[in-house]
Amino acid sequence: MSTLNYVIKRILQIIPVMIIVTVLIFFMIRLIPGDPVTVLLGDKATPEMVKLLTIKMGLDKPIYIQYLLFMKGLLTFDLGNSLHYKIPVSELISKRFVITIVLTFFTVIFSVIISFFTGYTAGLKKDKLPDQIIRMGALVALSMPQFWVGLILLIAFAVKISIFPVGGWGSTWPEHIRAVILPAFTQSLMTAALLARNLRNGVVDTLKMDFVDFARSKGLDDSSIKRDHIIRNALISYITLLSMRMAYMLGGSIIIETVFALPGIGALMIESIYSRDYAVIQAVVIIFAAIVITVNILTDIAYSFLDPRVTLE
């Protein structure tokens, strides 16, 4: 079927998934102890004050009524107001979203650049020195906790030598780009390590295949073998892993955003959970779910381009 039909079909399949997501998140956050009113009013709130504000904010209504009101809002694309900040959720999220997207984008770029060269080289020079070094490096990168790496990089490249700002997002686009380099690099290390190993293994496996020997015996030169045969075959599992990691990056951005003082969605998410800001938590989770699903669809489509044996159904 054509790509367009496939996309439409997938989108229709998403709807029941999204409904389940909204139900789950809606009820889960209300079932855990702690409530937004107590957090809002603080330690000095008397039980009386808590009760009054709960009623005022409509949080005393039966839970299914609150759910229906919420779904009604969703259908009109109204995400409601943040319980904590009082402004519309969409206003709160929109800019922070941009920050997280930019961070994720650069993280992907760094991950791909680093892992592509190292993984490919390691695969071709299997068991020789470059391979040993690269595999060791991947292991080290995987073992280091992100916040620690982030801090070390900040101290080295922002405080001792001021190439980059010490966290923060900046106020102009050139400043934004500069601000996002260290955090994106820090976040990319783990993914780069995993991808490098994956690509290395993919290359090694592909090199063993019969068709490679056949291509050589046909008389094809090395570089066209590499380009047309080896890389394309090795990339399939690489892309799968990359798309899975992108979903992980959205969640993992919380740590990076905190260390580098980037006001992104991750930081908003953790803040909203602490303050039980139901409206924001719901909205962010739903958006995350939508993103992950979209990335999955795009990955499936990418397969069809990479591997002619795959057809979209």
Added chain:
Amino acid sequence: MKKVLGYLLIVALVVGLSVGCSPSTTPETPPETDAGSGERQIAKQIVIGRIQDSDDLDPVTQDGNVNIWMFNLVLEGLLKTNDEGTAMEPQLAESWKVSDDGMTYTFKLRPGIKFSDGTAVTGEDWVWSLKRAAAEDSTWRFAAADIVDVTAPDDLTLVVTITEPLASMEANFAMFNMTVQSKAYYDKVGQEVYSAGPIGTGPYVFSEWKRGEYINLVKNAYYHEEGLPKTEEIKFVVIPDDNTRALQLEAGQIDIATFVPFTKMTELDAKDNIVASGIPSTESRYIVLNNNNPKFANQKARLAFQYATDKKQMVDFILSGYGEVATSYAPKSGMFFNSELKDYGFDPEKAKALLAEAGYPDGMDVELLVRAGNVVYEQMAVILKEQWAKSGINVSILSLESATAVQMYRDMKHEITLSGWTNDMSDPSQQAVYVFDIKASHNYYTDWESERAVELMNAGVRELDPIKREAIYMELQQIHFDEVPMIPVFYSSYPVAMSTSIEGFVQTPLGNYRFENLVKYID
């Protein structure tokens, strides 16, 4: 394929080079020559880093120090506390008279005061502001709750009548929610925009708020004090990570860092360009015992915990010396502090003896509830576990996420927990309610009760004779000290570190920032 990779590499290099080679970050401080010869050059903007963003800047609806501490910069009231936090001073009221029955306050207002948008402050604004403070269901309603009526016979006179004579009324008038705000502005923009910042008569104005990122304040062009404030812009940036905040100060990206982790204070102070100081505060920390638990029913058992705790060690380890051992529940820098009370001291043998007398000769097993994520509480818990072990008290620490932990102790489901207090007004009556009126907060989540204390608490807020009033609060502190429903551990300070080029940083013990004279020298 190679070509694509090649292009990617070139793009990456170009991006990296162009970004890496741009001039390194400098704080946004274009020099501004001060008028007048011989005066030093000061910066146009000062950047302050803090741990959390504000959430609601409407003084009447919001709650939280993140908002409150900024209000002194923008809003002014009839009275204000002095910088030391010990007494009340006139602010926008020039003078006032109290009627003989103590129930009518007549204020004479300073003439010529304008809001930051240039409009004049009218009697109507005062009436509206105070009535709104009394009406809104906020935690701070108590400051205005006793007001019967507010009228403004003319724009320079304000008459406030209250239900009964109250000793705390002056302190109430100095509260941040009793400040004058522009009614016209509220009517024009509505509640939602108002929560992004009201208009007042103070030295600064809220000018821009990027939530989660920063709040920008600019000089109030219509401020009534000539030549003040000295600095044009103050920017509060949000840097949640403690280490990152300290690093930004080191790198000069921010000029002042607040809530510096105590363990970092000495390290930062040692640097040539930074000075770290513990600002006197009204912040206290307590070990809260759930008196409903049979283990703590006997006063001797509770007293044992006093002897089992080495408070000096806590001050040294946790606060790095930036604080003091606590005796009374009341903060040392507040009114009527009972300095007669002497710390029980650290005496594990005495603790064991007391426990034995209370029926626990073999020691006691207890569960200590801690709010995860709060560095001070977490450190306290760990140190207490070790200290109490010497007295035969076996601690299991229950570390829960903040809102969950709060819910637990609000429901009185804890055995022991850790809590704290900061005064919002200098008058001791605010705190007394939480410590002695069980309806407010289970008497600080202890559920301990004392009829005599309730009597005194009610008398204290009404006693107009300062000598008699002092006696009341002295006795209250003594009762609490003797009964030990909870154990005050230490009075901490506000840990602030700043560049050595900063001068004029003022923070009252209540936490409010006063920046009229704050400057950063750039020569």
